Amino acid sequence: MEASGKKIIIDEPVAQAEFEIEILGCYSLPEAWKPGENETQEYTYQVSFLGIQVNNGRTRKRELTEEEIKAAEEAKKGKKEPPKKKGPEAEAELLEEKKKNEELTRRGSQSSRYDDETLFFMTKEDIYKHPCITWEAENPSDARQFKTYPVSIQIEEMKLLELLDCLEDSGAYLDFARVPKTVEEESKKKPVKGKQQEEAKSSYYKAWINLSPFKEYGIVEQHLRVKLEDIEGDELSHTKTYLSIKLKFSTALFPAPSLNSTKPQDIIPIKPPPPKFLPSKDGTHDFQRQIKLACRAISAEYHNTYAEQLSETGHSLQRQKELKEIRRDEFLYYFNTSGKSQILKNKLRKSVVKICREKYKSVNSLKGLSFSEKDKIYSELYAYLLSRMQESIAEISQEKREILHEEPILPANLAEKEKQDDIADILGESYEAKLLRLALECEFKNDQIKACKYLTERTEKNPLSKQVWLDFTKYMLRQYNLPGAEKYMSEVISLSEDWTKEEYMLIACVYLSRKKYYEALVYFNSIIARDPEDILVILLLSINYSFLNKGPLEKYFLAKAKRLCMKHLGLAGPKNKQIEGLNEILLRYDEGKALTQDTLDDLNFTLVVYLINEKLCDLARLCLSRIVNKESSSIKFLYYSAEVEYWSHQYDQAIIYLDEVLKLEPRHHLALTLKADSCFNSNNFDEAQECYLKSIRYSKSSSSNLLIKLGNIYLKKSAWAGAKLLFSKCCEEQTNSIAWEGLGIACLNLSELDIAEQALTHANLMNDENPYVWASLAYLCLKQTQEPPGRYYQFRQCLTQAFRLGIKDPHILRNIGNEYTRKFFLNGTGPNSQRLDVSEVKIIYIQAKMCGADEEELRGNIEREFESIKDLGNNRLDQNLIDKIESAKIEVVNAVR
Template sequence: MEPDPKLLSLLEKVNNPIELFKIQITVKGVYGFAEDWKLTDETNPGIFANVVRYQGEDMFGKIKGRELTEREKFEEYQKNSKKNKKETKSPEEEEQMKKALALEEEEELKKQQHLGTLQEQDKLFFISEDKFKTISIQYEETHTIEIKNVRQLEEEILENRNFIYFIRQPAITEEELAKLKKGKTKNLNNAELTQIIFKGVFDLSDLLEPGCTRTTARAFLKQEENADCPKYNCDKMYVKVEIETEPALTPLVEEIPVLNIEPIIVQRIPSKFECVGQFQRDIKEAMKALDEEYSKLYPSDQKVKVSANLTVQKRQELQKKKESFLNEINQSGKYKILQDRLRSSIIRVCIDKFAKEGLFAGVNKDEQDRLFAELYVFMMEEMQTTLGEYVINNKEDIHEDLYQTYDQNQRDRDVVFQSLKEQAFKKFKRFAEQYETINQVDQALKYYTNMVLVDPKSATIFAKYCFKIQRFKAAEQLIQMVRDIEWNKENELLMACLYIRRERFKEATNIVQALLQKEPINTLFNLLMSFIYKQQGNQNMADKYLRCTQRIFMRTMGLLTKGFPKQQPDPHVLPNFKQQMIEQQEKAKKAPVLTQEQTDQIQLELIEYFASRSLFDLAEKALVNIKDKTTQKINIIKAQIHIFNENYAEAQSLIQKILNQNPKNYEVYLIKGALCYQTDQFYEAEETFLKALSIQHKRSFDILLRLGYLYLKRKSWQDARAIFERALDQQVPSNSSLTWLGLGISNLRLKDPIAEECLCQASIHEPFNGEVWGYQALNCLQQKRGQQAKQCLQRMEQTEVNDLDLLIELAEEMNKCQDFESCRQILMRVYNSKVKIPNMGQLLKNLGQVHAELRRKDEAKQYYEESLQYLESGNEKAKVIQEMKLL
């Protein structure tokens, strides 16, 4: 079976795509246009340009009249010779003209015979392109067009979207055009002085044939709609173009490749052969020997209860035992014996593998690396599988430390896998809430923004956080975004509250009235409507909705008696209106009246709603309606209002008053702790959070996280480590990057090697946290691992870091390593940060020293001079001046 040449050409095109396609285009003429154009151009030369445009390339031509035939030339000669005898030709010349005339008649006869054999469209082309019969627009130059997107050209040709344009337009300046329109021109209408565009489909499908590089194409042109220019009768107008390409659009494959198909069998390493079985048995023997040696060093206590999850303290203890055991077995030489035993079984597997591959004969480096990679993966899989089977089958016999370590590693692996599979929305929400807990506003905003990008409907959550940090304009935009997506009662209420804050009472009223139409007996909606009217000063309407609320409350509480069925009046008896009014007044006197406590309870619903959404300015206005302002709930809300208004002293005294009345109020301890944390009263905040932990243990992760970062600020590393370990024990799964980061920082400051593992866990759970990479770089620098430190710094440069102390410490370490360029970059990052820099003078002095080391004297001098404005110590200023003299 012979291969299809077209298919081979297509395959060649796919394998070797054309990067640059050149088209040489020659316009042979434009035919079938209005004859008035020739007269216009003859009487007004140079006014119009006749342009053919293809692929952005313009080609200019001129109208050419038809040529005279030999008969017409002979008749004209006879006519002129009679008038002027001087123009007569010699007998030889006349004889030559007669021969040309006879030859033309023969050719004309042949043309007429050929014309009879053609179809209608071909007849049109034949007649239109006869230079002796019709006028045309001729183009002289050949243009070259370069096309890089060849695929797009092919799609245009296949989909009939390959267009060619003919444009007739004025070729004069705007000033000359304005003069022409004002003046009188011969054989020219002002309406013609506009651009006229004709468009046609340029069929180049012949070029898709394999090897085709030349073709001639004709395209009929149609005038595009334009109300400003006249409509011409050019139904038979077309353009004729000759095309030559380099290379062929579809290459021609002349030599058909011979396919030598050989069977290829990729043989994987068998898992049940004798050599593999021996390898598995050796692993089990090695595991048994290691278990025995470990038990000798640390006697087993089978009575100890094996916990489901290891605490951080237990992990550290096992890690120290592991390091001590490995040190002992390496120094004693026992490791060498196990190594030799395993080496022999590994060699057997290698021999079996490479024997099937032909050893290294004819194997290049890439294939050699592939073989070793396959072998390594196979060995690791077999070892892990065999190890897991051995531990599970001998659970009761092996040392409990080994089983616990293996079991915990499996759990950690599953936790990391699950955390990496966590949905983006949940991950961003968790990050945002945790950063909100430790009061890092910028990071919280970043992750709330990412959360909204993933799920726009979650913008309500983001808006509530904006309420807390008093960014009400952003909150309004977020809520409006959600309202455009879907209707939600909570969003409508929040938008109404925002309108009330801005005193746009009309919009707020419309929203709440729409809610009341859906739920007319909702007490919160009626209270909010009463509140709106009261803010407007319309007391009558405010009282009306308040009475509705009170009546709904009384009905809910069962305080209203059931009414009797309405009786129809007797139409023959005149009603006694005075008696009816007296009866209604008596009923009103006997109706139940709400107590002051119940009235406050009704108003408290609206106030608590405002407080729960952090709308404390509205809550403060609503507090006016409360009669008894000494209750515990009201005092808590008043304390939050004082915090909102930054009256911290009054808030603290009120909180202390509440705690004196109820020393076990968990909610108030949280408010006090957050207030102390916000005002940098770290010792008071520590005491408050510890009391809150003693009251309630179940929901203590947020408190532990905040308390841990409080200890980090105080540089109390031991306390921070203990708190973060407790936080990790409480959180399941332990996927909090901030907890791992805090634990890593505290261990790093305590010179504990486990810090690196904690920081690695933090980078797994939050790979775009700049502080994680910064502390990892610091850890590497302290251990003299410069290359890894630079890699961590590169990752840090791609993120934001707000911890200026960390950056300054990194700069100092880079300065010690004499990497002055990296030191300069880090210090410049501190200098350009938006965060307030506490010791600007020292920073500028350091920048001057680094630039001086880099021999950038002008910049060093600039920073030295600037540092003098901030430095307070006279000695420091004198040192700076001395260094400036040395530059």
Template sequence: MELEEQKRLKAEWDALTEEEQFYRTQEDQFKSPSIKFDQNSFSQELTGQRLVIQQERVRVDKGEWIFLYKSPIPGDEEVAKLKKTKPKTLNVNDLNIIVFKAWIDYLPFQTPGQIETIQRIKFTQYMDEQSPPETPRPNVETMYLYLKINLSQPITPIRYEPQPTFQDLISLAPEPQPIPLSQQCIEELRSDLQVIIESLAMEYSNMFSKDLNKYQNEKQSNMLMTHKKQSLQQRKEHFLYDFNISGKYKILKERIKKSIVKLCRDKFSKSGSVTGISTTQSDQFYSELYVFLMEEMRQVLINMVRENKEALQEDFSHLLSKKKTIQDVGFQEIIVEKTNETRKQQLERLCQEYEILNRTEEVEKHLRDLNLINPKDQDALMKFAFFCLRCAKIDQAVTLVEQALSFDGHNQQNQLLLAGLYQKREKISEAKFILELLLDQDPNNLIYHLFYNLIIQSQDQELADFMMQKAERIWLRQLNLIKQEGMHHEDPQLFDIPWIKIPIPVPDKPEKDKAILEQREQQRIAWENAHNQPQLTEQQYDQMILQLVEFFENACLFELAEQSLSLLNDQSHNKITMLRAKIYLYKSEYAQCLDLIENMLEFNPENLEIRIEYIKVLFKSQAFEKCEKQIKFVLPNPQLREDQITYFSMYLMLGSIYINEKQFGNARAVFTKACQIKDNSSLSWMGLGISSHECEKYKEAEDALRMANLYEPTNDTVWGYIALNCLKDGKRFRDANSALKEMNKTDAGQVNLMVRLSKEFYNIEEYLTAKELLQKAINWAKIQDMLTEEINQFEIQLAETNEKLGLLQQALDIYQEILNGECGSLEEHLKEQINRLHFQTNIKY
């Protein structure tokens, strides 16, 4: 009979469709008891923090716990009575609450667009430390729940391919091109030149071997230089004559001919004959080609002489005499060897020093030079970008950040900065696009969520609130108020588990319905009270917002920082006041900035950080008297020495103030200390050199200026003072003239220095040089909008110099031009000079 029953059941099972088999198995209709509800469906709206948690469960935990409570139908008072009376028919343990839990698999919802899942979930009994020891332990081996979940919207939305990438916004820079043909032909030319020079050297050596051996002996003697030059010239003429007559030059000519043809074709873009172009064009081309070839030959020869200096038999020292100019090969290596810093390190140091003194033009120049070393150096590009931000040059900063990202489109910090710059320029859609990409890559980044909230507040308040809820949950984790992601399955926090109100059957006694429903509501309230979701306090919330504010502050996005301050509850904190001061400083509103900092110092007079910021603002606003007092106040503070850069900057600023106020003795002492703190500071050595010069300590000035020149070879002020020092100290015209030439290469408009140099050259009767300097000074004075009275004085000096050169008419024209303009108190003097010159030149006035 049993066997027949099994066969019957199997036949009945086989007759079922696949769907019927699925439902029957899931519901376990015949094998085990199932939980029955009067209503088998319910809905719950997930918003705010609950929606944030739900997304987290799908994305990270891939599931959620469901808890079922079995509680006695009587109310709490009746349960207490029953426990006291203990009726014979009642098992007291049945009055305890029993909790069951089961894990719902959310993995299907990771599929884009998925809104439904059907599962059969198994329950286990849940007990914690608070569970009574007498709690019943029913058999739950076959306790299952058939569960069907439907979502109104997918947790993982459908993404249509292809998805946009950051490269759609900022294209990657093209891969470096292979060496162009022009470079290849130049390298080939250099190789041929080296072979030719070596061949010539060998022929020359073979021809004059005896004479050269004799010359080596004469090196040790006191042979007259004139005799040496004559001997060399004779050998040279003899060699060239023999070399041409023998036809050997033709061999070398053919050797280099191919290289020159390639050079003309690939570098100068010439093909065929040049007879088809005009005489002027052909002459220009031949001139360019000649200059290029001569320079290449000179460089090859210099390198060969330098490498084989010990083996040379003739004296080629004149070839190396020019190697100390900045443009020549090997000079930078000399600088590196003497200063122990590379060109990049040198430029980074100069940028830092010049920015301390707010000399932004020099900083920008050195940053451009830094970028020229390696145009793909992202660190150099970003240094330049942040400098532009500090100077409110937003468009330039955007270009630099975009350029950096074109070389590395995956740098998230630079992407975030670009989003901020786009927001600042009101390119909202681009900023949102970048932040959405960043959120995909790092869903737990606090700054991304807060920034996105800030961007979309005016467009989509609901989405903005949702992003803030996510940010708050991230901050709760960072404060260790809730567990880290991924731990929910192993160690669930009950406040994270939603209360699901499932309709529960009640006896058909209406008088008891109300009491039962009230009991259920009390249980829900008790659940929520026992497992409250941690909330941020106002102080913790402000700490979170300050993370965003500090990011904007560090990125010099002060308008966005100011906008973020409106989210704070407490607006009175020192940190916020300091930020507001920096915003005023950024806007060049110095008075408001100083008022805020002075108020802070009134309540925090010992705060060194605030006082340092105060000094920087005073220096930038050119309030030098107050700045000097404040620097003197902080210098004895031992805490200041812990930060060597700040400590050094105080001396650099104080020395500059003394130079500006012409207190050269004080400046000399201060810059001496600055050089001790940082011995490779070109500006400190320059300050020491200038102050020593003005104190008539010319030897010390020269030593200091040469150190400044070593650490910054292109500083026109240093070169100018070297020239001035040479003229003052022994009237060394040649040295002064050489320094003046270097100054003119990087002339940046040092008007007063040029006028002083002009006077010194005038005093040693070098009137032509004096005139050239005065003309440059006057041109720069007009460009810099100097006072008319000052320019008039310069022009009078120029007229006097023209008189010394015998250019009386030019001098007269200058006097007349000044007289026709705004001459003020100079009118009488000018008329006297004009009359005098008229008399000298016999011109009727």
């Protein structure tokens, strides 16, 4: 219950409460209700409200005052009026009467301070003036007075929600019934002679109870006076009959929120905005302008000086590199010795001094500073000027690259940026989008290290983008990495105070999966405060409180979900109320009756779908365990169970569930696709191929991922024509380097070298860090070489890149070694004019062995290739050459032992 060292305080709703009603009386009775002297028909009065029924209300006559009682007793005894008293006794009586008159006068003057309504209530509720109806406690202590009693009931879950609905409508009706006593009681009474017995019949009334005061924070008790309304007839239409009642709850339905309650920002603080640095005014501008002018002048002078040499293209790549370095050294020597470098320094000096003054706010000299302080200033200034210079060089290189020399000398990071910009222009794809695509492709190939690398680079380039961090979170969830998902989702939340329901839902569910229940509650409550009818959050809150062993709150939120379903289906309230989260769900229920267990199962299935889509497998598995009627939705239950196991990387268990689904519905194409994916990830390619083909047949459509996986299976089985067909279709529908790579490999093995080169080049353009594509291009260069050297130099470049990027495929390396042996040992003299040089081919075969090639099979392959050279020679080789070939064979074979 702690976040950042602080205790988490949650404002929880009231899940249960005791409700108490006390009826103080019914006043201002109609004439027909008032008791007469010879009452022959008695009635009893009943009140019903919010599940409480108070019976046995009875009419009470007006209470007599002491004087009236005394006068009545004397009249009954037949006493005559006593003679008037004289003397002190008469004076005492006159004084007493005077005091009474003064008291009545005083009361009259006080009554003028009350409004008419208050005076009306005071008068009607005076038991000495008017009759009333009372609900009295048994055995009152004083027979002349009556004592009311409270009636209470425990309100839980659904009843509480009904009450809250009443609060939304501001109140509810109280039912009032006037019912004759039972026949048995009436038969015991003797009828009055000379008076016809009235026919007894019941009458019913209602009174609107305004409950809106209970919506205020902390209110637990109210005293109300409510007017009765007639339901049948109009006997009360001209009266003001009313009930005086007290309503009381054991706890406030809306407790006052705690001032110290935990907010989402207390758990994940919002990051402050990045500091805004004011750019240099004129100093930086002048400095960058001078750098651009210098670049233009230097590049133009370099180009003019070596124009003739730059036009020569007949040299080898190695020679061209050597000449380039010679020209560079000569030009730099000339530039420094001619004094032009000093001229450039003098031109830059003024702008550098201006930058110093602006940056350090000082015009003083460096005298008096220690060496460490000087070093710090110089290093900071150097870094600042270098960054500005790099920006200027990058801009001028992009603007004037046509007139610059063949390879402008740029920092490595700027050269890489220029390269990526060029590729982005060609593909019409931003660099950030490319990084995301590459991450998804690496995830597809199960290369999670590179996938994380690309996603990390994406966050470094755009750390203030919520979408960038959200993509990283979704990747972590797909990898079943909950700590990583929490880390990166926290970055999403911390970027802004503005949040969406999807963001808070995801972070709350991640916390719930990580058993951080109170942190999850903070975010769930924030969503509920904004949207009280979000059905998914309500269900998740029920699960959350079940983890915390708070049964009343768990049942309360489950009942709330049921109540929303009843409103949505028209089973509660006067009319259907459309709940947004339920509009797209087909809920099963008994029409016109009530919710069923199937309805609750449908709600849980809805939650399962959301959790599976977000790859929150543990929570989805828990929700599936809450499904009761598994038989009525067995296919749905089994399929979702398989999805949960698949995303938990439990492929064997997923296949077991999917086999059950396919027994019940053999043409369930989603189950076939998921089973194929599970088999593919388990390296069961034969069954995966069968399931993919069935899925395509039954669904009559297919995703590009399905086609790519099926194409990869064809490549593994050397079904080149089928692979070419599938990858061609993928390349038409979606830009994906994996599809272009597959198309290139299929065409390479079909000897369609031109198409293969186009496809592999496109794949390389989309992902220049794929070692297999570089190796395939090297192999293609060898296959297109008829006479050495042919495309040997391109082969070397491609193979070097493949080695640098860590090629791990022994099959392609063995093919390269075989092709190299065929082309450079029988024909020509080799690239370096050294006949039968085995140094390169040894490296290729050794690398194939290190990548996992079977040693015995590899040695046999080498021996066959060298022996084939003799056969291809067709007896044209002299014995000396044959001996050299044999010696080379032995040397290479021994190298791979």
